[in-house]
Amino acid sequence: MARKVLVTGGCGYIGSHTVAELQRQGYDVVVFDNLVKGHHAAVTGAPVIVGDLLIPADVQAVFRAHPDISGVIHFAAYIEVGESMEQPGKYFQNNVQGCVNLLDGMDAAGVRHLVFSSTCAVYGTPQHVPVTEQESLKPESVYGVSKLMAEQVLGWYDRIKGIRHTALRYFNASGSSFDGRIGDAYKPASRLVPRLIEYLLGQRTDFVIYGDDYPTPDGTCIRDYIHVDDLATSHIAALNYLWGGGESMAFNLGTGAGSSNKEIVQMVREITGLDFKVAVGQRRPGDATRIWADNSRARQVLGWSPRYGLREILETDWQWHSTHPHGFDD
Numbered sequence: 633m634a635r636k637v638l639v640t641g642g643c644g645y646i647g648s649h650t651v652a653e654l655q656r657q658g659y660d661v662v663v664f665d666n667l668v669k670g671h672h673a674a675v676t677g678a679p680v681i682v683g684d685l686l687i688p689a690d691v692q693a694v695f696r697a698h699p700d701i702s703g704v705i706h707f708a709a710y711i712e713v714g715e716s717m718e719q720p721g722k723y724f725q726n727n728v729q730g731c732v733n734l735l736d737g738m739d740a741a742g743v744r745h746l747v748f749s750s751t752c753a754v755y756g757t758p759q760h761v762p763v764t765e766q767e768s769l770k771p772e773s774v775y776g777v778s779k780l781m782a783e784q785v786l787g788w789y790d791r792i793k794g795i796r797h798t799a800l801r802y803f804n805a806s807g808s809s810f811d812g813r814i815g816d817a818y819k820p821a822s823r824l825v826p827r828l829i830e831y832l833l834g835q836r837t838d839f840v841i842y843g844d845d846y847p848t849p850d851g852t853c854i855r856d857y858i859h860v861d862d863l864a865t866s867h868i869a870a871l872n873y874l875w876g877g878g879e880s881m882a883f884n885l886g887t888g889a890g891s892s893n894k895e896i897v898q899m900v901r902e903i904t905g906l907d908f909k910v911a912v913g914q915r916r917p918g919d920a921t922r923i924w925a926d927n928s929r930a931r932q933v934l935g936w937s938p939r940y941g942l943r944e945i946l947e948t949d950w951q952w953h954s955t956h957p958h959g960f961d962d
């Protein structure tokens with residue numbers, strides 16, 4: 633019989649792509665989401681339980697209704713770095729207490745395997761690139777700290793309750809599904825590629841690159857963009873690793889290569905056939921010059937490898953955003 637997987641935040645961007653991949657691979661899926669940022673329409677063919685991780689009774693009800701859940705993938709969190717610096721309590725509550733409530737619900741139900749969405753923001757500005765999991769953990773935002781705190785909570789629930797986890801530290805999640813059905817519907821767009829596409833669709837008046845005087849070949853910052861469908865397969869590999877007896881561990885998930893802001897702009901020009909100007913603004917405080925992942929641990933231990941590069945990311949994002957200029961209808 634197919635194993636049943638609970639996906640918190642499954643109506644969000646990365647969650648909905650992972651739900652689709654789980655379904656493709658034959659898993660039984662239950663989604664839990666409060667729909668504060670997610671969209672019901674992003675999930676088809678799986679039950680969506682509308683509830684809030686901050687309400688313990690909501691969490692307990694899921695495990696009571698589905699006593700056969702054998703693993704949890706935990707995406708539900710708030711994700712905006714800027715907002716986290718203005719409303720820290722909102723982030724500590726949702727991203728840390730929400731995780732605690734989930735773990736207590738799992739413990740009571742006897743569920744012992746959790747795949748957690750972490751982030752490269754736990755490293756802050758790394759000393760070395762490519763970034764390995766041994767890099768020092770020095771987050772520079774409340775968002776990053778809240779994710780690191782959740783990782784530490786997970787460590788204690790392993791020691792005390794025997795709940796094993798993987799902390800998947802994503803680099804820059806991007807791209808949309810190849811069939812054009814789902815994509816990054818997060819509003820207001822916060823990531824670079826959706827912001828650029830919103831500009832091309834006339835939904836914002838300008839698109840700014842922050843700084844072109846960095847010590848990189850073209851002067852702009854370099855990041856590691858990883859296709860959301862590659863992230864989706866990594867979660868299933870991580871669950872199988874845990875089900876196979878793997879110990880709790882953190883994994884960097886990136887392609888292992890970086891792209892500069894200017895490279896992205898140039899490839900978007902090629903893909904869309906549009907010629908456009910971009911503005912150059914001041915550097916933003918705290919923006920690292922260049923970050924990309926050393927993904928060898930995920931390759932070796934999880935047997936995972938990314939299949940897509942920047943072109944597929946930009947093509948699928950352009951397809952999704954240009955056909956869904958306002959996201960989902962709900």
Ligand SMILES: NC(=O)c1ccc[n+]([C@@H]2O[C@H](COP(=O)([O-])OP(=O)(O)OC[C@H]3O[C@@H](n4cnc5c(N)ncnc54)[C@H](O)[C@@H]3O)[C@@H](O)[C@H]2O)c1
Pocket residue numbers: 640641642643644645646647664665666667668669670671683684685686706707708709710711726730749750751752801802803804805806818
């Ligand atoms: N997008 C990125 O580039 C990126 C990078 C690193 C890590 N992450 C992590 O990946 C995860 C998913 O990110 P995303 O980009 O898909 O964000 P998203 O906002 O699209 O998805 C999060 C989902 O969780 C739901 N949610 C939030 N709080 C909840 C609560 N208390 N109870 C129930 N549901 C709740 C939201 O409604 C939403 O559907 C997050 O944990 C984030 O920190 C994202």
